[in-house]
Amino acid sequence: MTQFPFVAEFHDIGKIIDWKAVGLQATDANGNPVEKEPHDFEKCDSPEWAVQFRAPIWEAVFRRAPEIIGTHYPHSSNWVLVSLADELAAGLGRIRDEAVIGHPQFGYYCLWTGRTMSDPRLKERTDLEELIAFLNENPSWEKVAQRYSKILHSRAETARPGLNVSTLYSHSVLAGRLFRVLHPLRTTLDRPISSYSDALKAFASQKLTVLFLSVLFPQRPFRTRDLSVFRQRHDDISKILSRYEDNVLVRYGENTLALFFSREEADTFIKDILDQGYLGLVRINEIKLKEMWSIGIEKALGREEWSSGTLPDQLKPPLCEGCQMDHGDRRWPADLLAERDDLSAQTRRYIRETPWQSLRIEDLPQTDRAKLAEWLEEWDEEDLCSRCFELRSQAEPLSKLASWQDGTVAWARIALNLETLVDALRQLHVTYIKDSAKQIQPNLLDNLPVRLPLIAGFVDDYQLFLSRWSARVLQAFGQDMVEQINEELLCVKLERRRETLRLLEIHREIMADCFPRMLDLDIAPVRFALSVSPVKHPFFVHWRYMERPVVAVGIQIIGGGTAEIPLNRLGAILHAIGRGDRRVLHRLRQIARTSRTLAEIVLGDRQDRDSKAFSQLKRILPFGMSFESLVTLANLAEG
């Protein structure tokens, strides 16, 4: 952040002022503005306003004023880069002024909640004077963001009707990052640039690299202790990302949307991740600035590709039991125990030289028996590669999960799908523009680009959604009954399987609260996967189901089927299934165990003895659920 002292975040700070209210925007007799809002402080350049042009912040603000630039920053190119960053941050699909016409909306409208902020701008002349005085002191962006936080988060980046869908804060932060990404361009300015439009033209053909990376691990976590791979991945990625702070535009979970000045820089970033032993799903594209201004993010990104470090064509047995992608040259747990200093040399040699299943506790010295008792319960040894061995050796124990000996657990995972998110935001935005603008350019809505600040804003709210979700689950089930693996993945110990319905209800409630407009869509960017089993069931089987959820709400009961529930019907379905007669649910499930086809016939049979009781269940089928899903839900509700 401090690598380049100039801070592009300030370029639109004038938007927090109501220029008409302070008397600096001319109006007609009816009070309607007859000129553009002077939010670039163009009416504050006279001495009475006491702008200290030496404070670097002002160069970003006055980037459209050639005289001021010529007088105060004649040899600087910072304002040019700010202009490019501004276009990029607003762009990846900036819409021209004349495309939508109607009354300006200064308050931010949130597409996913449907809530509009009231106009938060400062309306007094003294507010403007205070702002100028504050900026003259050259404050850090953090200080400004703190002081004007509420306004920055409520003021729309653009006030054009239907386009007031991202906050000034998101836009400013993005512009700041992009400015620093573009900073190498400073050295390529070969002629003086005097106007904003010239600045854009000068670099229109400059290529940048856009990257979307999902970091996966090759390990197939089978045992509780292998779940440390989740935390390890998070820590490794955070460490690497801290070196690319400005390139990262959006991050959620193990997914990163980033922009690089060159392809080489992007490749180095990917290599840094892969060198840690991870795999990546990569979408990467080199694209000219002028194209970036006119297309949405989904078009800017390339096709998804799987990426890994170099893999050998052949491996000698044994294959690593953890990742199955390398030679398993370490024995678990024998090699770990053989390195323990607290064991006698005799014991360590014995462990090293004896096949695991032939180890006998009575062959160990008395002093070491207690230390090894827990380990000797391991019923088999595993061959691991060095990476998996290291991961498992360093694993922090998941104490709650390890202590649960019997009963049922539900693994719950929430995941965000970028591709579907872009589609969903587009749908919501089209609807909003139609509702807000008086006049819309023909064809504008046909393929409306989704803008970067919009995605960034959604992801910020998604992070809050995740925090609220985990907090609610902890509150509902109690600290001792919830093991949190990471922000998107929880394991809940259930007294009864039926309690899974509570997890579904919590998800529905928080979705309705955080993303109510998403509930009406037929696509689901935020996906919820639940997998239920006895507590000691291997995690691998859960993860296989939850790793890349494909439906809005998916449920797997190990040995008991799967269910897919449409999100917009979740409430009604939970209501109906919750009222179902448990004896009838049990009967239906038992029939389905023999034959699902028979169960389907029985459910539809009007002569059946439980026909009346089945009616509640039958109401669920028109909600877009398959019969198999219904049986799975019946299975949950009965337990």
Add this chain to the structure above:
Amino acid sequence: MKKIRSGHTFLHYELMAETLCLGERLRGGLFRPCARVFRYSTLVGALKAHFELSSPIQATARFLPGGPDTNRMEILSFGPLDRGRGLSEVPLEIEYLSNVNAEVFILKTGETVHWPRRFSLSMGAMKSKGFGRCQLNFKDEVSCQTPAIGELCVRLPDVESIREVFGIRNVLAPVYGYLFRPTSPTSGVYVKSLFEGSRVVGYDILLTRREAGQ
């Protein structure tokens, strides 16, 4: 990459089995998961064992969509007996597919063209317990000429000779893993392989049916 020759013909069989356990290569646990796709090594191994062949054959297979009772994933609890010590070991849970309905494509060669129209073979894990008894019925011959873009629904070695047979012209987005290839009755190596989900340009018979039709 070598140029694909003009096309191949495959013998198309329907495969049915009451139970089939395509064990994932995971050990060290009491639960033995079943793969959701066929492995080239399992399929070719079973065919070679059945016909007692030493020469190479090429085959692929995929599950067919069916009714709610088709290709159902089930779990069996099983207490293996250590006959040497006369003791029951810790019970295992074994995942398997029941009421299996799939299709198998075997490369037509001078040898395979003479194979019977109907035959049974054993495939996968737990064969000694009666799992994996498969009935294969010949349906027709399928001529593959033009590769299509889609997602692999099988695991097969990423080697030139196999790519050529199955018309894999290009791997757009690979998902790699390793499959065992025996080099003698007691040894073998793991070969880099393309796993399900890989996006390839290849013959339709390798691709998930949904995508193949698009």
